[in-house]
Amino acid sequence: MPTCAFCDSSGKLTGEHVLGGWLSKIGLDLVPVPHSAGQLNRIGRELGVRPPFRQKVREVCGTCNNGWMSKLEGVARRVLTPFILGEPGAISPEDQGAVATWIQKTALTAMLVSSEEDRKGGYGLPASEYHALYALRDKAQPLPGSQFWIGRYNGVRSWSVRATPLAVRVNGLPEPDRPQGYAMTILLGQLVLHGLRFTTPSLQVEVSTGLDLPQLWPPAGPIMWPSRQPLDDDAFLGFAGGKDFRSTEKHIELRPWRPATELTPSQAVGGMIELPTICGKHVVYYPTVLVDEATRGRFYAFGTACACPMAYLIHTEPDGAHCKAADTAEAISELYEALPGEEHAIEDQYGVFRCKQLTVSGPAQSGKATP
Ligand SMILES: [Zn+2]
Ligand SMILES: [Zn+2]
Ligand SMILES: [Zn+2]
Known part of the structure; x- marks a missing residue:
């Protein structure tokens, strides 16, 4: 009742x-x-x-x-x-x-x-x-x-x-x-x-x-x-x-x-995180290990694409993954290549996932260490 x-x-x-x-x-x-x-x-x-x-x-x-x-x-x-x-x-x-x-x-x-x-x-x-x-x-x-x-x-x-x-x-x-x-x-x-x-x-x-x-x-x-x-x-x-x-x-x-001010939240699906893309019709996946990394204050950038076709540059942040750019595959790959930072290859049953560790910016840099 x-x-x-x-x-x-x-x-x-x-x-x-x-x-x-x-x-x-x-x-x-x-x-x-x-x-x-x-x-x-x-x-x-x-x-x-x-x-x-x-x-x-x-x-x-x-x-x-x-x-x-x-x-x-x-x-x-x-x-x-x-x-x-x-x-x-x-x-x-x-x-x-x-x-x-x-x-x-x-x-x-x-x-x-x-x-x-x-x-x-x-x-x-x-x-x-x-x-x-x-x-x-x-x-x-x-x-x-x-x-x-x-x-x-x-x-x-x-x-x-x-x-x-x-x-x-x-x-x-x-x-x-x-x-x-x-x-x-x-x-x-x-x-x-x-x-x-x-x-x-x-x-x-x-x-x-x-x-x-x-x-x-x-x-x-x-x-x-x-x-x-x-x-x-x-x-x-x-x-x-x-x-x-x-x-x-x-x-x-x-x-x-x-x-609260962004799109649908990501969901964990069998070792991968499902991320709805801004096209509103598709999802992309990235490894759960990037979420664990984020809780330790380490953030990454990676390129991905949906079936639209549309390519995306994604950054992980303290509150999840965020789309930083949506463009052609060529343009996104250029943006990704231009990012400073070391490239990592994460291997799992889905294949190899490439991403770059982002250098920390913002308040975390200004003295106090992040626990
Ligand atoms: Zn009442
Ligand atoms: Zn799409
Ligand atoms: Zn955000």
């Missing part, structure tokens, strides 16, 4: 609006726009054209929907409506916690739009995020380890809700295999709301934004809106992808978790 994503009750599931119904009544342009769910590893997947603000998800119970969520919608409506319409104003510290919680709740709800199957594959936000927010429902406080900001948007989108998984990257260490946090971005009319939540508390770092947006949570005094630089469309995708976060710790960086 399906249960409520937030409280786990098996009561009647009512269908919660991803964006509160009040948004359809404040005079925003209601021209249908392509909905994108911002599914975790297919950012901005289109869900088809539907009337905005009408999209519902089915995994929220009536008690949640009409209780604590509805209270948050009430605060959001009162506080945010003028900004959505571009009217200047202020947010008092007493409202900042509820508005931040509303952002978190809205991002979590939007991620429920991803199909059940996608989420079983690990592509949604963890179920514990929903339960933790429910546990705090009467506190008007977002989850611990979160920060939120508010700004002005001056692009052409009328709305967007996105969540992007983030990796906390410590200088010199390989990228982790799981995200340790996520970014939340909500655009509504002229308003942009941005948030960050660390799901691994030990990796939490203090963060500011490149746009220097006023901080909504934790509260730091009354906020005037608008202030600072507006966000424009050129910057929007990077911003929603978490690229605007600036860690205040020198050796710690926050980045989009890379598997």
Whole structure:
């Protein structure tokens, strides 16, 4: 029996609006726009054209929907409506916690739009995020380890809700295999709301934004809106992808978790790793030993080709293999030959696989040894 994503009750599931119904009544342009769910590893997947603000998800119970969520919608409506319409104003510290919680709740709800199957594959936000927010429902406080900001948007989108998984990257260490946090971005009319939540508390770092947006949570005094630089469309995708976060710790960086922003992940198949190629129709294979090498900080380049025919130059990186170039076989072979580094031949039951060890670049070179 399906249960409520937030409280786990098996009561009647009512269908919660991803964006509160009040948004359809404040005079925003209601021209249908392509909905994108911002599914975790297919950012901005289109869900088809539907009337905005009408999209519902089915995994929220009536008690949640009409209780604590509805209270948050009430605060959001009162506080945010003028900004959505571009009217200047202020947010008092007493409202900042509820508005931040509303952002978190809205991002979590939007991620429920991803199909059940996608989420079983690990592509949604963890179920514990929903339960933790429910546990705090009467506190008007977002989850611990979160920060939120508010700004002005001056692009052409009328709305967007996105969540992007983030990796906390410590200088010199390989990228982790799981995200340790996520970014939340909500655009509504002229308003942009941005948030960050660390799901691994030990990796939490203090963060500011490149746009220097006023901080909504934790509260730091009354906020005037608008202030600072507006966000424009050129910057929007990077911003929603978490690229605007600036860690205040020198050796710690926050980045989009890379598997989330790239194509289908590789799969291990009998001693070989299957790598879908960017043509979208084929796969190529490389030896598993290159993955073991990558965990030891040793990376390789190799050329390969699919049946299109199309040739590819592939590099292994801490998070897997990545296509660096796609071209004719001649052009790829030239690129490969031009790479510095020693060539290795790996022999196994499939034949001989040739690759070149890449010289390490980036932070790993700057002093600290990679364990
Ligand atoms: Zn519920
Ligand atoms: Zn192909
Ligand atoms: Zn990569």
